[in-house]
Amino acid sequence: MKKQDLLKVLGTNIKKHRVRLNWSQAVLAEKIDISITFLSSIERGAKWLSPVTVIKLAEAFHIDSYELFKPENIFPDACQDVLGQYAEDIHFAVDSIRGKYLKQLGRR
Structure with missing residues (x-):
């Protein structure tokens, strides 16, 4: 910087x-x-x-x-745009992974 x-x-x-x-x-x-x-x-x-x-x-x-x-945005503006554009997909993916992980924990 x-x-x-x-x-x-x-x-x-x-x-x-x-x-x-x-x-x-x-x-x-x-x-x-x-x-x-x-x-x-x-x-x-x-x-x-x-x-x-x-x-x-x-x-x-x-x-x-x-x-x-502390900089407020740690990502450049272009990255912010991409993250914002795919925010819903990112949340869905994280929820899916979390669900699979919790399911595996329940099997043990």
């Missing part, structure tokens, strides 16, 4: 948690003692933040700090 990709992941996650808590940028900026302009730059993936600010964010969101750096 490139630096710019990591900045985007970080910004997206910060915004996601801020919105989850129904906080404006002004509210979050005040809670972690940074300017709204700087927070906006972080959420856009344009600025890095200090380790202290990462810790403040994690504490404000009540999450572990590493969660701010």
Whole structure:
């Protein structure tokens, strides 16, 4: 993952948690003692933040700090499209395998 990709992941996650808590940028900026302009730059993936600010964010969101750096989608968009297209077939296959496995367990 490139630096710019990591900045985007970080910004997206910060915004996601801020919105989850129904906080404006002004509210979050005040809670972690940074300017709204700087927070906006972080959420856009344009600025890095200090380790202290990462810790403040994690504490404000009540999450572990590493969660701010986790990509939401571990599959590329093309894979997401394929998985979505075949979701019903995948569920059917998993249920079939599970059923056969449970049947075998019952025979023993």
